[in-house]
Amino acid sequence: MEKLQWNDNLSVGVELIDSQHKKWIEYYNSAAGALHSMQGSARIASTLGFLIDYTEEHFATEEKHMQEHAYPGYEDHRAIHQELRRTLSGLVEDYEEDGVTNPLVDSIDTFLRNWLINHIIEIDMKFGAYLEEEGISLSE
Ligand SMILES: [Fe+2]
DSSP states (O other): OOOOOOOGGGOOSOHHHHHHHHHHHHHHHHHHHHHHTTOOHHHHHHHHHHHHHHHHHHHHHHHHHHHHTTOTTHHHHHHHHHHHHHHHHHHHHHHHHHOSOHHHHHIIIIIIHHHHHHIIIIIIHHHHHHHHHTTOOOOO
């Protein structure tokens, strides 16, 4: 399994969001790593749990700032987050029901990583550009 790695092309130009994306990549890598090496189920469950919790924290941060700064793309962006929230909880349900299966590992490998990268490049960048245009900087 290839680990995801942060690079400057992923920067949305907002320190707070970039640092959360970096952290998300770390959590992603440990969840994917635990699944691939078929580590004990307690470890897999906890890495998936961290990934989900952190995703929620990160989305909540983005959504809070989009609302606070009257971002016109808020509704669309939030709808996209909702979709990923559903997908992630579906993955956890699959895991809880069937344990580690090939489709689960594939979803983590392809869907999640592509989702992350595309989301950052296409969707989060727009929000970053908006903040820059408006001269807004985020603190927390
Ligand atoms: Fe986002």
